Amino acid sequence: MDKFRLIPPQASTSAHQIDWLFIALVAIMLFFLISVFFPITWFAIKYRSGSDANRSNPSHGSNLIEISWTTLPIVLSVALFSWGAVAYYHIERPPPNALQVQIVGKQWMWKLQHAEGKREINELHVPLGQPVALTMTSQDVIHSFFVPAFRVKQDVVPGKYTSEWFKATQLGEYHIFCSQYCGTDHSGMIGRVVVMEPVAYQRWLTAGEGGESIVVSGRRLFLDRGCSGCHAVNSKFHTPLLEGLFDKPVPLSSGEIVKADEQYLRDSILLPGKQIAAGYDNIMPSYAGQLSEEEIMQLIAYLKSIGDKTSP
Amino acid sequence: MNTSSNATTTIVRHSGAYALDNYLTAGQGVKSWLLTTDHKRIGILYLWTILVFFLIAAVAAALMRIELLTPAGDLISSETYNKLFTVHGVLMVWFFLIPSIPAVLGNFVIPMMIGARDVAFPRLNLFSWYLFVAAGALALWSLIHGGVDTGWTFYTPYSTTYANSHVISMAAGIFVAGFSSIITGINFIVTIHKMRAPGLRWFRLPLFIWALYATSLILVLATPVLAITLALMSVERLWGVGIFDPKLGGDPILFQHLFWFYSHPAVYIMILPGMGVISELITCFSRKRIFGYAWVGCSSMAIAVLGFIVWGHHMFVSSQSIYAGMIFSLLSFLVAVPSGVKVFNWTATLYKGSITFQTPMLYALGFIGLFTIGGLTGLCVATLAVDVHVHDTYFVIAHFHYIMVGGMVMAFMGGLHYWWPKITGRLYPEFWGKLAAMITFIGFNLTFFPQFLLGYLGMPRRYHAYPPEFQMLNVLSTAGASILGVGYVLPLIYFLWSLKRGRLAGPNPWRATGLEWQTSSPPPVHNFEATPIATASPYLYDAEADRDLHMANA
């Protein structure tokens, strides 16, 4: 049997951050609890009916007292809020150098693919001490990818990309839970994270069928599915070139300017009519229903990989 | 006995402990109840109705707790488990907690507290009860025909596209129950504005009235949003109109915004009335005027207003913008402040009081303890980074049960014991009352405290099976729940017993000063023989006089 614990294993940098914040919260909670329970107990004994304690000149209110016990909590609140917000900002934004893993949730399993191409189901192998960023979506309902030992959690939403990141600080195996109710087998949508030494991780990554990297798969799809027929210099259609597109501002025919992030690329492929690049006709066919969530992610990974290149 | 406390209010006194001419004897037979427009009888109709729903929802909870005794999902199937927590949530929220204090105690005492003969629209009041019964029938219909497995939150696109259970009929039930709430809310608002006795200025109103006024505002303003949300969900489910499901071009997060725009204020519908009851109990049983009357009253209004702008704190990990999350977090901290103000004022009221520990007071003190824990742990879930970890775990379950059960249900029980002699003319057995209050308090903590630990350890909510390391805490929780069950069954028994055998209460067994105590028990059909006139605060208690009385008797 596992030994009894009060907190889950602290296996990531965020875990330490959040636990400290939680300990501070517990201290403040205790402070307020005592400042309510102690007087209540004391008054309940001293002023119990029948005791001969002095009750002359009772007070029925004092604005000074009211203002002070209104302000003190406000000050503490703002302090706690700020601490929480700073830590949240840190947890919510993956560092740029993180290893990339793509995750697709479906009722009731997790499908994962590492940037190098290795696939897993309900398991996630990661190296110790390196930031890992997960890009996630769902092919049906909302799920949530929760690793208590890392203190990270993020809903996995259909039609959308969400991200989550962590840096593991302790070797071992930890729970993955789906924490957003997703139907019959919600409590079976669990798995494990395996934190490995970086060398072992490299060995694991290249062992077995291996296969091609996500970017290579994306490039293959780009050729096979006819994207390259249109999006090329010598295309017979008037189409935008996709090299150098990622993360840059795109003027739309509506007059708006949006950033070509992952969501934009996804919508361009599935809902081409939603946002039309300025100066072009809406002739791109929708690929909704023809590409799996994994394939869309691979295509986007490819478009990202050519995002730094300037158009030929 | 004390009569000095009533000196400043004109009252009509009845001799004799039990008024023979009262609203209960005014008409006999089922028809006289089903066609009544008397707010007191309607309150009792609500009491019986919500009792039925409470029992069903409690059985669902019991089955879940039994299933969770072991890590494997071995007793019931996961489908059944999912339906159990859905029915538990739906019935407890919409068919028990929301109507509990407002529709039962509020209906009974609001008119009497303000010296009125009835609510402003008595027939509408009865109509609202019929709507509620119709709503309940729809909910029970869905339950009997196989139930619903979406959770009380009905998150899309699960509820619109993937769930194959009786989502529509259940949503229709909640939709209709919502209209019942809206009508009751309007009725209370108009009653409080228009029917106050002469001299009963706003700042002479009992704090229970302030709390219910604030609650009614929320009922009227927020419930329509729930109706719209459920209607949109049904439209997508029935006809595939793309609103929430991304496959149809919709946005699933939009549903969450709409749902919590109602459901967060609804949390305050489920606690403000409880706070109102506690304000009455604390001052009466410490025989001291409430400390900081205006602050307690206005904090109810502040909660009602602020409660409307914090809904996004349910969505910190939903993919909502992190900057929106920051604003919602800050506002959520601020909404905790007026609740804190209330707790501090209740505590200060005890100072220099003359405190007795009768059953209602035990519930009130229990409320303060549990509500304080519930409120403080609310700070943890309002703190962005910590919520990322505890969101959708048992930590949240424990947090809101401390507020809803430790708070609202304790307050409801406290209020029911307090006004029971007024409602029935008889007293419940004090010994059993105290015992049940203490059993409830102990059972409650044993049930829900372990869930805070489970949550921080990472056990997600709505799990039918779980890893073995969580077993010990789950067993403790289930053990607690069985004690809690005893705490709820006892009052059921002795209340029923007291209807025939209870000691006669007399008009004012607690020597309380509110207008409702200045008429006979049970009250006459029109509440007062002559319209009372208010000339001062509702809380003219005097602890020093009380001490001197005791000294003289000793």
Ligand SMILES: [Cu+2]
């Ligand atoms: Cu799930």
Ligand SMILES: [Cu+2]
């Ligand atoms: Cu809320």
